[in-house]
Amino acid sequence: MTRTLSIQGLCLTHQQRTLVEQLDLTLKAGEVHALVGASGSGKSLSCLGILDLLPPGVHSQGGTLRLDGHVVQPAQLRGREAALVLQNPRSAFNPVRSLRQHAQETLRSRGLRGVHADQLILDTLNEVGLNDGPRVLDSFAFQLSGGMLQRFMIALALLADSHFLLADEPTSDLDVVAQARFLDLLERLVAERNLGVLLITHDMGVVARCADQVSVMAHGRIVEQADVHTLFNTPQSEEARTLLAAHHALTLETCTP
Structure with a gap:
């Protein structure tokens, strides 16, 4: 049986403002699930919310974690079943x-x-x-x-x-050579170790190379979920089309995965 880690109905608030609303995600062993969106869409906060590592003032108002179908608490996952890789690793x-x-x-x-x-x-x-x-x-x-x-x-x-890896913008602070080497390593470990990965990124080139499934986030909500081929070929949401258009403009290529 394929191991799974799912989060259902995650809601994060700051004072009276809702930052993340009804987030549903499922990670599977041996797959990379990319969570993409513009800056400020709630990607990184969602990643921290899954493991209950929220910054001061941000609170979880709901959400259920299930590991292989069984309800678990974030403390049961952190540093055990799930590990976090940060954008700025020095801070860890x-x-x-x-x-x-x-x-x-x-x-x-x-x-x-x-x-x-x-x-x-x-x-x-x-x-x-x-x-x-x-x-x-x-x-x-x-x-x-x-x-x-x-x-x-x-x-x-x-x-x-750990069987699941939550990677928050892991390549954004790396030069292109270090980025390529990191992605090589990630792909190899997914294949050899059967890791399930949540990859937070705004880089659609990274998504095209590594991801199996993609969730698109905007204004604290997931607006589209699809496998990577479907998303690149027939994006349904305006946010996905905008991200892909920006990627094509920067790379001058169609980059169909």
């Missing part, structure tokens, strides 16, 4: 702790320590393309590039044995 790390300490802490939560844990960390770093493991582990977050930190965040997700 304690600046006074080495990356080795971050990795060891992740494995301790699974009851893994000692020589076996140390070897698992090195093997996982190699898997995500961080081949100079000892140097990386002895470093602090400020000593590594954004691309390396993105990879390390994915390594932490693998060390936690």
Whole structure:
């Protein structure tokens, strides 16, 4: 059976204003589900809302999480079944702790320590393309590039044995070479590890390359959901047509996935 993570009826508010209204999404193992939309549409906030990591003043007014059909709480998912990769990965790390300490802490939560844990960390770093493991582990977050930190965040997700990855604009702060390498890694892990990925992005080129399913968001609501081929060939919503038109204008290509 294909593993699934679904959110139904997520509503997020700030004071009297509704920021996200009745969000419904389903992630499947082995697939990338892209959540796209213009800046301010509610994409990143929805991602944080799924794991109940909302900024101060923003509150959830409803929403049901189901893992393989069973109702769960966000705390049961965070750092376990689901892991988060942020747009600015540097903000996710304690600046006074080495990356080795971050990795060891992740494995301790699974009851893994000692020589076996140390070897698992090195093997996982190699898997995500961080081949100079000892140097990386002895470093602090400020000593590594954004691309390396993105990879390390994915390594932490693998060390936690997470089955779902929520990636919030993971390529927007990377140069084109680092972006391509990150997407190569993501596609490989989806295929080899059977990860289910929620990919938050406004880059339709990334969507064309990686996504299986796409949800289009506007003004806090999902206005269209379709598989990637259908969305690119026959978009139904004005928001999807606008995003695709902007992408075609920038790339000067039709870019049918």
